[in-house]
Amino acid sequence: MISNSKGSIMRPDPLPDSASRPVVTPLSPSVVYASDTPDMLDAQYDGDLQGYTYSREGHPNADVVAQAIDRMEGAPHMGVVTASGMAAVSAVLLGLTQAGDHVIGGNQLYGRSLRMMAEDLPRLGIETSMVDPGDVDAVRAEIRPSTKMILVEVVSNPTLRVADILGLSALARETGVLLVVDNTFTTPRAFRAFDHGADIVIHSVTKLLAGHSDVMLGYVAAKDEALNDRLRVFTVTTGMTPSPFDCWLAERGMLSFPLRFDRAQSTAARLADHLAGLPGVKRVLYPARHDHPDHDQAAVLLKGQYCNMVSFEIDGDRDAANAFARAAQGLNFAPTLGDVGTTISHPASSSHRALTAERRTELGMTEGFFRISVGLEDSKALCDVFTEAVQAAIG
Numbered sequence: 001m002i003s004n005s006k007g008s009i010m011r012p013d014p015l016p017d018s019a020s021r022p023v024v025t026p027l028s029p030s031v032v033y034a035s036d037t038p039d040m041l042d043a044q045y046d047g048d049l050q051g052y053t054y055s056r057e058g059h060p061n062a063d064v065v066a067q068a069i070d071r072m073e074g075a076p077h078m079g080v081v082t083a084s085g086m087a088a089v090s091a092v093l094l095g096l097t098q099a100g101d102h103v104i105g106g107n108q109l110y111g112r113s114l115r116m117m118a119e120d121l122p123r124l125g126i127e128t129s130m131v132d133p134g135d136v137d138a139v140r141a142e143i144r145p146s147t148k149m150i151l152v153e154v155v156s157n158p159t160l161r162v163a164d165i166l167g168l169s170a171l172a173r174e175t176g177v178l179l180v181v182d183n184t185f186t187t188p189r190a191f192r193a194f195d196h197g198a199d200i201v202i203h204s205v206t207k208l209l210a211g212h213s214d215v216m217l218g219y220v221a222a223k224d225e226a227l228n229d230r231l232r233v234f235t236v237t238t239g240m241t242p243s244p245f246d247c248w249l250a251e252r253g254m255l256s257f258p259l260r261f262d263r264a265q266s267t268a269a270r271l272a273d274h275l276a277g278l279p280g281v282k283r284v285l286y287p288a289r290h291d292h293p294d295h296d297q298a299a300v301l302l303k304g305q306y307c308n309m310v311s312f313e314i315d316g317d318r319d320a321a322n323a324f325a326r327a328a329q330g331l332n333f334a335p336t337l338g339d340v341g342t343t344i345s346h347p348a349s350s351s352h353r354a355l356t357a358e359r360r361t362e363l364g365m366t367e368g369f370f371r372i373s374v375g376l377e378d379s380k381a382l383c384d385v386f387t388e389a390v391q392a393a394i395g
Helices: 038-046 060-073 085-095 111-123 136-142 165-175 225-237 244-255 257-276 295-302 318-327 357-363 379-394
Strands: 080-082 102-106 127-131 147-153 178-182 200-204 218-222 281-285 309-314 343-345 369-373
Touching: 060 080, 060 218, 060 244, 080 085, 080 225, 085 111, 085 147, 085 200, 085 218, 085 225, 102 111, 111 127, 127 136, 136 165, 147 165, 165 178, 165 295, 218 225, 244 257, 257 281, 257 309, 257 379, 309 318, 309 379, 318 379
Parallel strands: 102 127, 102 147, 147 178, 178 200
Antiparallel strands: 080 218, 200 218, 281 309, 309 369, 343 369
């Protein structure tokens, strides 16, 4: 800080120029950015000059993250980084629809996405339908003149069902409906949604992209420039602003993302096969396995990249689930995914707790159902932990 002759405090000048540059992106926590003149500020808002004004409208660290994901996804316009994955979902569902519109969603979306579809959109006069995204004919049967968009996950959370993206993209083109793809589980490492007909792509950056359980961010990008601008304006207006510090951490995480993804995916495949052979395990869901109900679909779409998520069901009730969680020594029982360490979640008590027990059972989420986000541990050691935990659960 600088003091003038009367002792008052003034801001210092910016950092001096340097012939060299930092290797690490500087953290830019400033809320406001100063322009030289009103004409310069006008030029920035008009798009004639590139510059930042107020961090709710954009800041350098968010743009660095957006551009990194843009490159991975092949986005034609710079995407928007939001304060969370659900903020990105909300930007699409609330920012691009209005009362009287109709939205079709996959019937096994993330729990909060389901809740928004079932409760919040209808409250605002937006009709919704929930359909199996692997059944294009069922989706077609739900399309109405008022249908605005179809929202699906490539691989669903938590039952790992695989959407018929190719069929849905053809249907969307035929009917003029937007296809919105949440690519969080698969990530651009396994699947590039724009290359397969998606109009809008969503990510929870919190998960695999950032990868260290210390960031809360989302991302959304649209193929159409006008839609992309509408999403950006809506996120600014509603204050879905991401933290510069979270963006800075996410950039660091994404530098190791391909290595983390490949290692975790390899271990996930081994763990899925190991679980399938354990007494007391009723079923294992992993798209690479031939007994997965959508294996053929996954093989066509994902081409050998099946993600790091494994779901399985033990033969037992809530008591067995509690025993399993207690016995899984060294693993975190937590409602998250994508960390460097393996985490275990129990949809009935976390992501899908708002559904009735009957509805969860219909979707395959019993009290003995768990979802695993496989991390970077030694695969043999991880399999040993699960062996002991399953044995504890079944007595």
